[in-house]
Amino acid sequence: MLNNQGRPTAAGEATGSAHPTFTGNRALQVEEALLFEIGRADCTGVDLDEPAPFTPRLGGLERKGEIGLVGLSEPETMRHFVRLSQKNYGIDTGLFPLGSCTMKHNPRLNEKMARLPGFSDIHPLQPQSTVQGALELIDQLAHWLMVLTGTSAVAMSPKAGAHGELAGMMAIKAAIDAKGEGAVRKVVLVPESAHGTNPATAALIGFVVKPVPAQDDGTVHVEDVKALLGPDVAAIMLTNPNTCGIFEPQIVEIAKAMHDAGAYFYCDGANFNAIVGKARPGDLGIDAMHINLHKTFSTPHGGGGPGAGPVVLSDRLSRFAPLPFIRKNGGRFALVETADQAGDVQAFGRVTAFHGQMGMYVRALSYMLSHGSDGMKQASEDAVLNANYIRAGLEDLMSLPFPDHPSMHEALFDDSWLKDSGVTTLDFAKAMIDEGYHPMTMYFPLVVHGAMLIEPTESESRASLDLFIMTLRDLALRAKRGETERFSAAPYHAPRRRLDETRAARNPILRWTPPQPIQQAAE
Amino acid sequence: MRYLPLSDADRTAMLARIGVKDIDALFADIPADKLLKAPVDLPRRKGELEVERQLGRLAAKNVPASSVPFFVGAGAYKHHVPATVDHLIQRSEFLTSYTPYQPEIAQGTLQYLFEFQTQVALLTGMEVANASMYDGSTGTGEAVLMAHRITKRRKAVLSGGLHPHYAEVVRTLSHMASDAVVSAPASPLADEDLIALIDGETSCVVVQNPDVFGNIRDLRPIAAAAQAKGALLIAVFTEAVSLGLVESPGAMGADIVVGEGQSIGNALNFGGPYVGLFAAKQKYVRQMPGRLCGETVDAEGQRGFVLTLSTREQHIRRDKATSNICTNSGLCCLAFTIHMTLLGEAGLKRLARINHAHAVKLADALAGVKGVSVLNKAFFNEFTIRVPGKAADVVEKLAAKGVLGGVPYSRLAPEAGHDDLILVASTEVNSDDDRAAFVAALKEVL
């Protein structure tokens, strides 16, 4: 029984400013030491019995000495990682308008489905007769991806977007080699607005990257592409909708120009989420396109991964898919894992061990089944509607570099509206943190000065968008009024103040090392 | 639709605010003849219950590892993962966050990456580790490219004990990049002469330990021979638990160490997502692929963590980057780090001893079956048996008897001509009853 006597129940005079605390903690914000500072070498949070004595058969190569690892009991482990989690911002915390990254809601049904033992507890190399349901699921997901993109083949195994780019560009290279043009077609055209993975991928497999100039309206013009075409061009890598959030209006002409020149069209599909159910990339003339399941189909980003990057292929490339793939024989599903089983597919090899990101496939299919064809179309429309609503709410205060095109799923602003304010894009982003928002993508794409790329996704309600718009308007007005210190030293309220990245790079400390015993000052 | 907050009234009001008459006005840049008039030919939306039923039916057609005596390995291993791990990685703030581009509100991710990098460096016996690759196989491909950059040579020598999928990933990448690869033939007895394949053009030698046949190898002579010719030793592992009992690759002289971290904290998942571990000598850090997390301080002098040395990476260096990787295996690193924290040094070593003990017991039991021989002299938790007849048929017949008894080597490398070899793994999850069931079933099918 609680005794309330003498216990004030009103807040009273409890105002005033905060003092530093003894612990350094601030109530729910609890400082947490590194695992290596709190763990013990002899502590374990797992109960295991020592095996009965036996003669080891390690060939004399037993590991000697301490590894240096530490352990924690289960309650300490729980507390360590829960406290760490509380220093993170996620979609479930609030609006996460990170352009190009598509931070949409992650339904927990998908997590539950991926954890069914029939999916999570099966081995990639157990007999195929014991994993028919898994192969059927991959086949179904492949079907949905092909229908949504209007293509006739898909390589499922790439492990993320950039890996899909690699597989797609390898298919293009294999097709070019098969025509005997490998020694000549060495150039890949990449617009300056492209994501860094595009040029990096092309270069990784020996292509020479040639930039395509950006036009003043934020799109690629077919005439600029044609001017670069020649017998040395292998492909173009073009993002659509592009990284400025605009659907490339001349995409069909660009595809035709590439094909007429004997070259291929790789489409970066990171922004496919804007047009699912509205248009099919296959109808636009693409030859290969990766799909980031962790963007468009909502598998969680998990603080940086894992993802999945299946790459759809046109008829011109489908013969050059990587291994493995699934073949349906009557009601049975068979994995084609090696070149000798591939038949008339001239598989160019493998991009990964095993069969790809099953855990992501289950989540993505669960997302697709839930939405259905109608829900996915609606999701694309809402994503585009929300981005344009934000744009309409901010365009009088912030500057739009490309006002002539409607935005698709993301609205791009530049920093010309901040000119002479003393506030930079970075400062503005950090001030958003104090307001409880994750910042938008900054300084990408590179074709726009001080870029701010805002992607709200379809997961935001109108009330949430209204508050976001009002918050950004308030900040924008303050920036224009010259309240610079609100920005230049932001964030004030995050678990950490602004971090010194220069120092981290100049003297890299990439792991914990035991503190050195203090040297006696002998000299 | 339960995931979409906007009502039709919202949509109408928002279109009015934007100043367009209908939603398709916003899609005006799509050529009119390409805009879909009708929904694509796929089913309509479904409630949770229906989705659960439909996916549940597919899941029920598979045989989970936990439901049978299970001895399948060859690059992915069935281990017990403590319940705490899966609970913690589903914390919203971990699960639904992005790559920590805004470090002030991503210290949770950054601190565990720093802890992860430290654990991986210690386990592998190396100085630095990165914040993960997609998996062990893609990491191996990246390690070869890194060795080429360091040595300015373009020829890799692959051991015949390297997992055939890993070797295929390296060969595919190398072929596409016009780099040379010399692959030693499959060596079930680990008796290959790799040193003879190293010459003045060799950039790196890639050796797996324990190798795909389960053999434990002494990397020291290969390291010395490679380094004497100006080449690097890339040591690969597919079973991270082995690092708790077998001499570390770093101590045996490796320059780059890469491996699969699935065994610790991560489920089998039919092959993915997994987590590629990647470590190297400090002097090579600027040639490493992937993200690196580093320590720094904030404006008030408090310790904090950031992504660093990013001038190596695609978003800064574009076509000059050390790799094209962007999204990696973040959440799988977290699972690895939590499980490793629970194990600790003492728990990991004990887990490794249990694995080895179980494999020794199983090897002895299987060697007692008429017609079966165990090839390995030294092994950790996996070894190779030779059976009379085709290994693939034997494994299929075992499955029909409810025992998942390993991987026929011919499934990984049909052209190698080792049709009678089965790779067999035994971890802490196998009981004496499981082993007895395996022996009994094998006797019946042979």
Ligand SMILES: Cc1ncc(COP(=O)(O)O)c(C=O)c1O
């Ligand atoms: C436009 C674009 N292309 C490619 C990628 C690479 O995808 P991933 O991170 O899945 O490798 C991204 C992701 O950040 C992107 O935004």
